[in-house]
Amino acid sequence: MVETTWTKIDEVLSGKKTNQEVNIRGWIYRTRSSGSIVFTVIRDSSGVLQATIKKGNLPDKEFEDAKKALIESSVELTGTVKEDNRAPGGFELQVTKVNIIHFAEPFPIAKDHSPEFLLDNRHLWLRSQKLTSVLKIRSTIVGAIHKFFRDRGYYEFEAPVLQPNQCEGGSTLFEVKYYDNKIYLSQSWQLYAEAGIFSLEKIYNMGPTFRAERSKTSRHLSEFWMAEMEAAWMNLHDVTEVAKDEVRFILKEVLKHNKKELTILGQDIKKLEKISEKKFPTITYTEALDILREKEKMDVTWGKDLRTNEEERLMKHFDTPVVVTNYPVEIMAFYKPRDPKDPKTALCFDMIAPEGYGEIVGGSERSLDIEDMTKRLKAMGEKIENYEWYFDLRRYGSVPHSGYGLGVERVVAWICGLDNIKDAIPFPRTLLRFRP
Ligand code: 4AD
Ligand code: MG
Secondary structure, eight states: OOOOOOOOHHHHHTTTTTTSEEEEEEEEEEEEEETTEEEEEEEETTEEEEEEEETTSSOHHHHHHHHHOOTTOEEEEEEEEEEOTTSGGGEEEEEEEEEEEEOOOOOSOOSSOOHHHHHHTHHHHTTSHHHHHHHHHHHHHHHHHHHHHHHTTOEEOOOOSEESSOSSOGGGOOEEEETTEEEEEOSOSHHHHHHHHHHHSEEEEEEEEEOOOOOOOSSOOSEEEEEEEEEETOOHHHHHHHHHHHHHHHHHHHHHHOHHHHHHTTOOHHHHHHHHHSOOOEEEHHHHHHHHHHTTOOOOOTTSOOOHHHHHHHHTTOSSOEEEEOOBGGGSOTTOOEETTEEEEESEEEEEETTTTEEEEEEEEOOOOHHHHHHHHHHTTOOGGGGHHHHHTTTSSOOOEEEEEEEHHHHHHHHHTOSOGGGGSSSOOBTTBOOO
16 A cells, blocks of 8 residues: 655745645644635644635535534545635645545634634634644753753753742742642742752753742743753853843844744734844933833832833833843842942843843852852741752852853743743643633
8 A cells, every 4th residue: 555645835835846735634723615626725733724625526426525524623624725825825736536535523613703712712722823833932942951951061960840939939839739738830940950060060940830820910820831941150140141142142043033923923023123133221220210210200119129111111222132231239049148348239140132022031049159149048037947049059169150041931922022931831730720
């Protein structure tokens, strides 16, 4: 028996199969019939193609099946590819054989559903052109992150997801019953990574991260993917440069592989290309406040974190991501050291994306001062015994080191121009949503 060869739709659309007979398999994306002709649009993972099924060109039974099949039915089609500039993509399949693999029930998703309905039916809505495009771009971004670090000599290093400590403050911890104990889902890979650099020096990881965010913003997920790096001997300046290079590299990879998807999403490709060629500026928190006061006439108090509104107003003055360093030490996590040159601030940074996408990267140098960290942890009511292992890293050949974490979904949302971060991950988890 001769094995059937299957052609992907993008190959047909590239023009390589014109006037040839091909076998296509996929799902019915749209369909309508009038009398003796059925017009369907079929989709596979690579694209959509118009197919014309004319009575007489194939056995009657197959024609009747094609007429009956509802959208999302799975099908195999054989036919000849013809150029046709009226068809979407410029090609049409003139069908000579139809094999319906599964007759779909009426698909629950039609036009104009509420976002909540689409989230309830996420398992089906994943098939939409929008989410398909986003997820292809997400896949490029995830691949780019691995490539970026591996090409630069970083080792991939894993931390436990089940952790007895906090890293970023107790208020967003998810508790887990762990046999007879209570522990937490990882808020960050960082503390464990700090143990890893003593042998591997430069390490990275990308994995699920958990934050019980009691807010319903378009930027927060309860489960998200963070891509983190940690490196011995690096200082704040070094890691901000790595972060800038990483984000530019990610953008370039998406522009190289996903122009088609960016177009489907309505993104401005020229704008992204410009950003990928530019240097990203670095300013301090204090300079950011000066911009808000002088150019935005905002009444901002030194010492408070930048909220969404302040970040958005600040970013009106930049067309690339911006690195903001030296936030007030009082509002920073316990491991962020004071800047000896400006001790009310910490040696830390955020990278803020343009157009209201907010903080995409957060990082810092790491404190080597056991006494200072003890004080700060005690002030938060933490049990110091739980951090003794972390302090050990400062007792045996301590070295200056730094690292950061990049929010994968924040970057996906920004590059894809999404209204909500929920569409940057297949099955979002938020304050109000944990199904399906
Ligand atoms: O700024 P964060 O909290 O930094 C850390 O956790 C450090 N321990 C990382 C490190 O130095 N290794 O988080 C890093 C990034 C943020 O800049 C943001 O992009 C993303 O993670 N992020 C979230 N993304 C989606 N939903 C949330 N709830 C997020 N919280 C943080
Ligand atoms: Mg942060």
